[in-house]
Amino acid sequence: MPAREHILHKIRTALGRSSGQPPGEAPPVRLRVPAAEAGERVRMLAERFNGTVSHAPSAADARDHVARLVDGRRAVACPSPLLERLGVFGLPGVEALPDGVDGVRAACAAAEVGITGAEYALADTGALVVIASGQESRLASMLPTVHITVLAADRVLTGLDELFTTVPDPAAFSSSMVLIGGPSKTADIEQILTLGVHGPREIHLVLV
Amino acid sequence: MSVAFHQRIQYALLDERLQQAVYAATGRLRDKRRGSIVPGQLPDYQELRTHAHHIKKHTMENLDYYLEVLARRVEERGGRVAWCRDAGEVQEVIGRLARERGIRLAVKSKSMTSEEVHLNEALERSGVEAVETDLGEFIIQLAGERPYHIVAPAMHKTRQQVADLFEAKLGVGRVEEIPRQTMIARVVLRKKFLEAGMGISGANFLVAESGAVVIVENEGNARLATSSPRIHVAVAGVEKVIPRAADLAVFLPLLGRSATGQPLTSYTSFLSGPRRAGELDGPDEFCLILVDNGRTRILADRGKRETLYCIRCGACLNTCPVYRRIGGYSYPGVYSGPIGAILTPQVLGLSHEPELPFASSLCGACAEVCPVKIDIPRILLELRGEVKKQEARDRRWGPEKLGFLVWAWLMRHPRLFELAGLAAQAMLSGPGDGRWIRSLPGPLKAWTASRDFPPPAARSFRQLWRRRVRTP
Numbered sequence: 001m002p003a004r005e006h007i008l009h010k011i012r013t014a015l016g017r018s019s020g021q022p023p024g025e026a027p028p029v030r031l032r033v034p035a036a037e038a039g040e041r042v043r044m045l046a047e048r049f050n051g052t053v054s055h056a057p058s059a060a061d062a063r064d065h066v067a068r069l070v071d072g073r074r075a076v077a078c079p080s081p082l083l084e085r086l087g088v089f090g091l092p093g094v095e096a097l098p099d100g101v102d103g104v105r106a107a108c109a110a111a112e113v114g115i116t117g118a119e120y121a122l123a124d125t126g127a128l129v130v131i132a133s134g135q136e137s138r139l140a141s142m143l144p145t146v147h148i149t150v151l152a153a154d155r156v157l158t159g160l161d162e163l164f165t166t167v168p169d170p171a172a173f174s175s176s177m178v179l180i181g182g183p184s185k186t187a188d189i190e191q192i193l194t195l196g197v198h199g200p201r202e203i204h205l206v207l208v
Numbered sequence: 209m210s211v212a213f214h215q216r217i218q219y220a221l222l223d224e225r226l227q228q229a230v231y232a233a234t235g236r237l238r239d240k241r242r243g244s245i246v247p248g249q250l251p252d253y254q255e256l257r258t259h260a261h262h263i264k265k266h267t268m269e270n271l272d273y274y275l276e277v278l279a280r281r282v283e284e285r286g287g288r289v290a291w292c293r294d295a296g297e298v299q300e301v302i303g304r305l306a307r308e309r310g311i312r313l314a315v316k317s318k319s320m321t322s323e324e325v326h327l328n329e330a331l332e333r334s335g336v337e338a339v340e341t342d343l344g345e346f347i348i349q350l351a352g353e354r355p356y357h358i359v360a361p362a363m364h365k366t367r368q369q370v371a372d373l374f375e376a377k378l379g380v381g382r383v384e385e386i387p388r389q390t391m392i393a394r395v396v397l398r399k400k401f402l403e404a405g406m407g408i409s410g411a412n413f414l415v416a417e418s419g420a421v422v423i424v425e426n427e428g429n430a431r432l433a434t435s436s437p438r439i440h441v442a443v444a445g446v447e448k449v450i451p452r453a454a455d456l457a458v459f460l461p462l463l464g465r466s467a468t469g470q471p472l473t474s475y476t477s478f479l480s481g482p483r484r485a486g487e488l489d490g491p492d493e494f495c496l497i498l499v500d501n502g503r504t505r506i507l508a509d510r511g512k513r514e515t516l517y518c519i520r521c522g523a524c525l526n527t528c529p530v531y532r533r534i535g536g537y538s539y540p541g542v543y544s545g546p547i548g549a550i551l552t553p554q555v556l557g558l559s560h561e562p563e564l565p566f567a568s569s570l571c572g573a574c575a576e577v578c579p580v581k582i583d584i585p586r587i588l589l590e591l592r593g594e595v596k597k598q599e600a601r602d603r604r605w606g607p608e609k610l611g612f613l614v615w616a617w618l619m620r621h622p623r624l625f626e627l628a629g630l631a632a633q634a635m636l637s638g639p640g641d642g643r644w645i646r647s648l649p650g651p652l653k654a655w656t657a658s659r660d661f662p663p664p665a666a667r668s669f670r671q672l673w674r675r676r677v678r679t680p
Contacts, residue, residue: 004279004291007446007500011272014508023270027262029454032252050474078488097488104489105436109402125472137488138435142428160461160472164454171285171418171453171480175490176435179476184428186390188344188362189370191233194390197343198397199428 031161041123041156042207048126050182051203055153059086062150062208066115067091069148069204075113080135082117082150086208097137104137114144114200118151120166121205124159125181128205132176141180147200153207213561216538226364230356230535233363238526240469241577249471250461259458261581264517267416267450268507274416274449275498281419285481287494294501298322299330301497302408302441306336311405315397315437317423317430318342319410320520321499322443323355323542324555327408338408339400341429343393350377356536358543359467359522364535397429407433407491411444412463412519414496415453420480421496422456424463426473434479439493442479446498447507447516453478459519462579466521502555512587515550517580524574524584530567540564546574550587558595565591607651626670633664 001009012018036044046053054069056062063086075094077083089096094115097104108114116136120129128149132138141147157163170177184199195201220226245253267274279289292298306314314331316322316338328349331338340349344362348355350373355361362370371384374392383389409430413422421442423430434440450459456478464470483490506515525531525545536544540561541552549564565588574584599609618625636645645661647653667675 002291003293003297004289006293007291007498007504008272008275010500010504011275011446011507014504015269015271017270017272019272021273023273024266026266026451027259029452030259030458031454101483101489101492105402108489109398122472127472132483132487132490134486134488138431139489142431142435160457164457167453169418169453170478171281171415171420175285175479175481175484175487177478178431179472179478180474181470181472181476182426182474184426185474186343186427188342188347188360189365189386189389190229190367191236191360191363192386194387197390197394197427197429198341198401198432 031165033162033165034158036123036158038154038156041158042153044123045121045126045156046207048124049121049203049205050126051205053205053207056206056208059208062086062206063088063091065206066148066150069146069206070094070113070115073112073146074110075115075148076107076111076140076144077115078117078135078137078140080117082152082208083115086150088115088150097140105139105143108137108139108143111144113146113148114140114142115148115150116140118149118155119177120155120157120163121151122159122163122179123156128180128203129163130178130180131170131174133174138176138178141178142184142199145196145200146202146204147180147183148204148206150206150208210561210563213538213540213563217534217567220535220538221533225366226535227533229364229366231532233360234357234526234532237360237468237522241466241523241526242469244465244469244471250465256458256462257579257581260462260579261517263450263455263458264580265514268447268513268516271446271449271507274451275446278414278416278419278449279496279498281417282481282494282496283419285419285494286484287419287481287496289496289498291498292500295325298325298443298497298499298501299327302327302443303331303334303336305439305441305495306331306406307334309405309439311439312336313400313404314338314406314408315341315400315404315429315433316345316408317410317425317433318345318361319408319443320355320358320542321410321445322408325443325499325501327443336406339397339404341397341400341433342425342427343390346393346397347373350374354537354542356544357522357525358520358545358547364537401432401436404433404437406439406441407435407437408441408443409434411442411448413456413459414444414449415451415456415478416449417452418478418480420453420478423475423477423479424460424473425475425477426468426470428475431475431477434477435490438491439495440479440482440491441495441497443497443499446500446503447518463519463521466523466577466579506554509554511590512550512554514582515547515554515587517582518547518551519580520547521579523577523579527573527577529569529571529573534567546584546588547582550584550591553591558591558598562595562598565595607654611655626668629664629668629670633668636661636664
């Protein structure tokens with residue numbers, strides 16, 4: 001018997017189930033979305049975010065913040081419409097990601113700063129939600145030592161429960177959704193916290 | 209108790225530095241967990257635990273259904289699924305994937321399942337260098353050891369030991385500062401990430417309806433291992449499946465807090481299949497390895513099925529008075545602590561280390577902290593019963609059995625029992641100093657090697673009772 005059939009057969013024998021038998025009733029989905037006004041969400045996010053938060057009332061402010069954070073260092077920016085609209089690509093040091101997987105990897109590995117957008121942020125844990133696409137790269141938020149994210153302030157959700165209410169199945173959109181709760185960190189040697197073990201040491205959020 | 213098991217325990221107990229390191233490290237993790245689940249932090253904690261338990265129970269009771277949904281969804285998204293009955297099949301499938309693509313270097317993120325099937329050794333044998341990239345795993349791989357703790361694999365290593373290892377194995381100068389050691393690892397491993405043809409990860413959860421692998425971590429090595437190489441291979445036990453993405457809203461808050469006291473870890477990846485058309489980066493190929501390796505046997509045992517609910521948070525290790533003393537390497541198998549004590553006998557067979565279920569005080573702390581409410585003490589008791597039944601079947605009657613037979617016989621004969629009690633009192637209370645008895649003579653010495661006895665009371669219960677009846 002092939003392994004797949006063998007394993008399924010053993011499971012069905014163990015459970016007394018037959019092939020094609022529908023499952024029993026699943027426990028209900030448990031999602032509790034608290035009521036919170038936009039201002040309250042942003043305030044909580046800023047308080048809990050594991051990095052710096054800059055508030056940008058206008059596109060020009062946002063661009064200035066990004067420029068200040070990049071500080072002329074070698075940076076790559078994802079081709080997101082928001083970053084283009086803000087004029088991030090015209091900033092000194094900032095390059096667009098090249099085409100092709102190998103090019104993206106090499107550019108991200110060579111850059112000191114990665115600039116990305118984010119789909120959402122979660123107020124209760126201060127986490128960013130980055131969904132891979134033709135506009136957002138996976139590696140731009142991992143390979144550089146500094147990660148800058150620009151997010152529209154109306155994209156702040158209360159938490160995981162609201163995220164899965166809004167996006168019940170992330171796999172429907174993308175091969176990768178990642179929640180970023182802070183910088184890359186480890187405490188594997190003597191439980192001493194060290195930042196930037198594999199990925200960014202710093203994260204900066206610019207809220208537009 | 210096998211000689212090896214006994215020796216490993218004695219070795220750990222004699223190493224004072226190790227004792228202090230493990231006791232302190234587990235204590236810190238335990239305190240962080242405690243602080244993160246108080247009502248002010250997570251008011252729904254108990255409700256979430258109960259819900260998580262129900263979701264796991266439901267999924268295990270319909271496991272064939274959810275695995276078929278999962279496999280179908282993975283394949284719809286362009287991924288492959290390999291079903292593996294045992295360790296040998298996992299090694300073979302991954303070895304073949306590497307061989308067919310001419311891959312000589314694989315980067316690995318932390319996976320207890322891959323430890324369980326001894327994947328690294330097998331890959332090395334087939335000419336593939338497999339590099340552990342989690343810092344703790346990297347250190348123990350250099351040392352040629354196995355994980356000391358489910359969540360903190362190098363918990364037992366000091367910065368000096370890491371300095372020795374890096375100096376000897378990486379050809380770098382001696383560095384004892386932890387941040388600099390971490391940076392050395394970053395540089396060495398960054399090169400590996402960019403060169404590797406294959407990234408191997410574990411999975412904290414498999415989401416059936418999404419065909420997704422969920423990986424929870426702090427370092428980002430799993431993100432790199434699953435994003436940079438051209439093929440991502442995820443190795444996961446069949447019990448890792450949950451029905452829906454929304455169920456993560458229950459499990460993620462419990463996992464992070466139970467493991468390290470974090471409401472959410474630095475990175476939670478939700479990965480479904482290879483890079484899709486138009487996406488900027490990600491692997492060309494994705495293969496999910498579904499591992500049985502004894503799990504279907506556990507599933508068949510209704511009384512112990514809940515062993516499979518485990519989400520590998522390590523909270524039971526940090527709270528266990530036994531683990532905190534004897535440490536991870538005393539346990540046989542790759543899983544240590546209370547969960548290892550119920551998992552290992554069921555996967556490797558009771559005869560592998562029959563004393564393992566007895567190496568517990570049954571204090572119940574593990575069940576109290578378990579985020580999915582596994583009743584570990586009850587399962588330990590069931591396993592003990594099975595060991596004893598097997599001994600009776602084999603007619604292996606040790607001195608302990610004889611002792612209990614005599615005891616049972618005495619208890620059925622009140623006068624003799626009282627006489628024996630008086631005799632024991634006369635023998636044991638010698639100086640009458642009321643101190644605990646640490647050693648008994650003759651064959652009873654073995655019993656007191658790991659147990660202390662309370663001193664006999666000045667008067668037995670029967671004596672007191674008689675006096676009470678006489679003088680109302």
